[in-house]
Amino acid sequence: MIEFRDVHKHFGPLHVLNGIDLSVAEREVVVIIGPSGSGKSTLIRTINGLEAIESGTLVVNGIAVHAEHVDVNRLRKDVGMVFQSFNLFPHLTAIENVMLAPLKVRKLGRSEARDRAMRLLEKVGIPEKADAPPARLSGGQQQRVAIARALAMEPRIMLFDEPTSALDAEMIREVLDVMRDLAREGMTMLVVTHEVGFAREASNRVVFMDGGRIIEDSPTREFFAAPREERAKQFLSKVIRH
Amino acid sequence: MPGAIAFQFPDLFFGGLWVTIQISALGLAGALVIGTAVALLRISPAAPLRWLGAAYVEFFRNTPLVVQLFFLFLGLPLVGLRFSSDTFESIFRAAATGMALYHGAYVAEVVRGGLLGVDKGQIEAARSLGLSYAQMLRYVQLPQTFRAVVPPVGNIAIALVKNTSLASTIGVTELLFGAEIVESRTFRAEESFATATLLYLLLTIPLGLAVNYLERRLLVAR
Amino acid sequence: MRPDTWGMFVDPAILRFFGQGLLETLSIAAASTLLSFPAGLLFALGRLSRRAWIRWPSIAYIEAIRALPVLLLIVYFGIKGSTLFRPLFGSDFDLPRFWAGVLGLSLYTSAVLAEIIRAGIVSLPRGQAEAARALGLSYAQSLRHVILPQALRLMVPAMMGQLTTVIKDTSLVGTIGVFELLRQGRTIYTQFFNPIEVLLFVSLVYFVVCFALSQGSRRLEVGRVPRIAQVKVQELQLRDQAA
Known part of the structure; x- marks a missing residue:
C-alpha cells in the first residue's frame, strides 16, 4: 500500500530523511517513534505530498508520489491526515469542517454530506457539538472533529502526526479510543506518537527512527519485549519512565 | 451661517455630495x-x-493619484479607449476607475497581510483533505482573512472618500468642485468651503468612528 | 501615442524644464515637512495634555483636519490665503501661491505627524516616564531627555513614509497655479499634444523618488516598534496616504 525506496530529503544542512526503506501493507497499523528531530513527522508528511522528496521512490496506493505531474489531489482523497495542532477551520462549525471536503472535492449534495458528517461525529462521540465553532470545543473534542473530517473523505490510509501531543491526559484517552476503534476496523494507519500504550495495544509494527534513518522496524510484540537496537532501548526506557 | 448656502445651491452641494458618494x-x-x-x-x-x-x-502606491487620473482622462482616449461617448459620463467613469486602481493597491497589501496571517496548518489541513489550491483559497484561506482586513479596509475607504475630491481636477462636479463653482459665482469662499467641509465631515467622521470601534473590538479579541 | 515625441525627453531644454518642476516639488515637500514637524509635535503633546482646555482643541484640530480632503485645504488657501493674512501683514499683502500650497499641505501633514508622534509616545513603557519623574526630572525635562528621544527615534520610518505621501500630494498644488513637476508636464503636453508620453515620464520621476524613500524607510533599523504603535501607524498610513 505504501512503499518507500531509498528516500532522501534535506532541510538545509540537515539530512532529515536518509535512505528510508519502508513498506506498509493494507490494514496494517504502524507506529513511528523516535526522538524529536528524528524525521518522523517529515516521513509521514511525504506520504500525502505535504513534503516533497529529493530522491528515491515513494508509491502510495499505486500512485508514484515522487513523479512529476502527479495529481496530488487525487492521492490526497485516499489519504487522511490528522495534525498535532488540529488545524480545524475556525470560521466553520464542527460539522461544516467535516462537510467541506465532501462538498467541494467529492461534490456530494448538501443533505447527503450532512448526514454522513453527522454519522462521523457520532462515531467519534460528539454529535451534540455539531453546530459549535471550534473555539468552543476542548482540545480533545477538536481533535476528534479533525479525525471525523479526515474520515469524511473515506480514505484508505490515515496519517496521524503526534495527534495527542497538544492534549491533557484525560483528553488523550478520548482521542486514543477513537484511534483504537479505527485500527480495529482495519484502517491502514501510520501514527507518529509518544504514546507507548497505544503502540503496544493497537499497532502491528513499531518503527524507530533517529537522525533521519529507520533504526529498527519490528513487530510490536517483539519490539517491546526486546528492542534489538541500543538506541531504541535507551529511548524506550526514557519514554516509559514518565 | 455656514451650511445655509447649501440650500441656495442644492444642485452643487447636495448633488455634489451624491456624486462623491x-x-x-x-x-x-x-x-x-x-x-x-x-x-x-x-x-x-x-x-x-x-x-x-x-x-x-x-507603481500605484508610489505615483500620485492625480497623475493616474489625468492619464485615464487624457491618455486613454488617445489610444482609442473611451469610457463612454458622453463626455460627462466618461470623466465620471474615469474618476471611479482611477479610485479603484489606486486604492486597489492599498487593499492588495492589506489582504495579502491577512492571507499570510492565516496559520500554515490551516493550509496543510485543507490540502491534505484533497482541496485544490483554488478551493483552499476560496473556502479556507480567504474567509479567515475577512475579520482581520475589515478595519484596515475601513481606513482605506476613508482615504478613498477624501480622495474623490481629486476628481474635481478632471472636471467631475463632485462636492469640492461644487463648492469651487459656488465660490466663483458668489465670492463667498468661507461659506462655500465651510459647507463643503461640513458635508465631508458628515461622511468621514461616522466612518472613522465605525472603524475605530471595529479596531478596538478586534484588538481585544486577540 | 506619438513616437516622434519621445525624442524630446533627451532634449536638455525640456529636461531643464522638468528639472525646475522637480525642484519646485521637492521644495514644497521640504518646506511643508519642516513646518509641520514642530506643529505636529505641539499637537501631539497637546492631545496628551492633562489640561482639558489644551487637550480638546488639539483633538478637534487633529481629527477634523484628518477627516478632510487635503485638496480642499489647498484650494481654500489658494483662493483665500492672501486675505487671511492681510490683517497681519498689511492690506497690500499677497500670499505667494507656493506658500498657499505649503500652508494647505502643512495643515494636513501636521495633523498626521501629530498622530504618528503620539503613537510613539504612548507605546513607550509607562515605567520610562515614571522613572524619569522619580529621578526628579520635571515634566518638560522628562519629555525632552527621556520620552521624546525614544518616541521620535521609533517613529522615524513612519515619518519618512509620510514624506512620500507629502511628495505625492505636492502634485495637487499645481491646481492652484504652482509650477511643480506635474504642472510643468501639463504645460509641455498642451504644447506638444503628447499627454501619454509626458504623464508616463512624470510618473516615472515621482516613482523613483517615492519608491526610494519608501524602501529607505522600510530598511531603517530602529529597534522593535511596539504592537500598539504598529497598529496606529498602519491605520494612519492607510487613512492618510491622501494622494
Whole structure:
C-alpha cells in the first residue's frame, strides 16, 4: 500500500530523511517513534505530498508520489491526515469542517454530506457539538472533529502526526479510543506518537527512527519485549519512565 | 451661517455630495475586487505572478493619484479607449476607475497581510483533505482573512472618500468642485468651503468612528 | 501615442524644464515637512495634555483636519490665503501661491505627524516616564531627555513614509497655479499634444523618488516598534496616504 525506496530529503544542512526503506501493507497499523528531530513527522508528511522528496521512490496506493505531474489531489482523497495542532477551520462549525471536503472535492449534495458528517461525529462521540465553532470545543473534542473530517473523505490510509501531543491526559484517552476503534476496523494507519500504550495495544509494527534513518522496524510484540537496537532501548526506557 | 448656502445651491452641494458618494462606492467596490486579485497574485506559488502583483502595488502606491487620473482622462482616449461617448459620463467613469486602481493597491497589501496571517496548518489541513489550491483559497484561506482586513479596509475607504475630491481636477462636479463653482459665482469662499467641509465631515467622521470601534473590538479579541 | 515625441525627453531644454518642476516639488515637500514637524509635535503633546482646555482643541484640530480632503485645504488657501493674512501683514499683502500650497499641505501633514508622534509616545513603557519623574526630572525635562528621544527615534520610518505621501500630494498644488513637476508636464503636453508620453515620464520621476524613500524607510533599523504603535501607524498610513 505504501512503499518507500531509498528516500532522501534535506532541510538545509540537515539530512532529515536518509535512505528510508519502508513498506506498509493494507490494514496494517504502524507506529513511528523516535526522538524529536528524528524525521518522523517529515516521513509521514511525504506520504500525502505535504513534503516533497529529493530522491528515491515513494508509491502510495499505486500512485508514484515522487513523479512529476502527479495529481496530488487525487492521492490526497485516499489519504487522511490528522495534525498535532488540529488545524480545524475556525470560521466553520464542527460539522461544516467535516462537510467541506465532501462538498467541494467529492461534490456530494448538501443533505447527503450532512448526514454522513453527522454519522462521523457520532462515531467519534460528539454529535451534540455539531453546530459549535471550534473555539468552543476542548482540545480533545477538536481533535476528534479533525479525525471525523479526515474520515469524511473515506480514505484508505490515515496519517496521524503526534495527534495527542497538544492534549491533557484525560483528553488523550478520548482521542486514543477513537484511534483504537479505527485500527480495529482495519484502517491502514501510520501514527507518529509518544504514546507507548497505544503502540503496544493497537499497532502491528513499531518503527524507530533517529537522525533521519529507520533504526529498527519490528513487530510490536517483539519490539517491546526486546528492542534489538541500543538506541531504541535507551529511548524506550526514557519514554516509559514518565 | 455656514451650511445655509447649501440650500441656495442644492444642485452643487447636495448633488455634489451624491456624486462623491457614488464615486466612493464604485471606487471601493472596484478596489476590493482589484485588491483581492492582486493580493492573490502576490502570494501565488508562481514567481512571475508574484512579480506582476508587486509591480502593480509599487507603481500605484508610489505615483500620485492625480497623475493616474489625468492619464485615464487624457491618455486613454488617445489610444482609442473611451469610457463612454458622453463626455460627462466618461470623466465620471474615469474618476471611479482611477479610485479603484489606486486604492486597489492599498487593499492588495492589506489582504495579502491577512492571507499570510492565516496559520500554515490551516493550509496543510485543507490540502491534505484533497482541496485544490483554488478551493483552499476560496473556502479556507480567504474567509479567515475577512475579520482581520475589515478595519484596515475601513481606513482605506476613508482615504478613498477624501480622495474623490481629486476628481474635481478632471472636471467631475463632485462636492469640492461644487463648492469651487459656488465660490466663483458668489465670492463667498468661507461659506462655500465651510459647507463643503461640513458635508465631508458628515461622511468621514461616522466612518472613522465605525472603524475605530471595529479596531478596538478586534484588538481585544486577540 | 506619438513616437516622434519621445525624442524630446533627451532634449536638455525640456529636461531643464522638468528639472525646475522637480525642484519646485521637492521644495514644497521640504518646506511643508519642516513646518509641520514642530506643529505636529505641539499637537501631539497637546492631545496628551492633562489640561482639558489644551487637550480638546488639539483633538478637534487633529481629527477634523484628518477627516478632510487635503485638496480642499489647498484650494481654500489658494483662493483665500492672501486675505487671511492681510490683517497681519498689511492690506497690500499677497500670499505667494507656493506658500498657499505649503500652508494647505502643512495643515494636513501636521495633523498626521501629530498622530504618528503620539503613537510613539504612548507605546513607550509607562515605567520610562515614571522613572524619569522619580529621578526628579520635571515634566518638560522628562519629555525632552527621556520620552521624546525614544518616541521620535521609533517613529522615524513612519515619518519618512509620510514624506512620500507629502511628495505625492505636492502634485495637487499645481491646481492652484504652482509650477511643480506635474504642472510643468501639463504645460509641455498642451504644447506638444503628447499627454501619454509626458504623464508616463512624470510618473516615472515621482516613482523613483517615492519608491526610494519608501524602501529607505522600510530598511531603517530602529529597534522593535511596539504592537500598539504598529497598529496606529498602519491605520494612519492607510487613512492618510491622501494622494
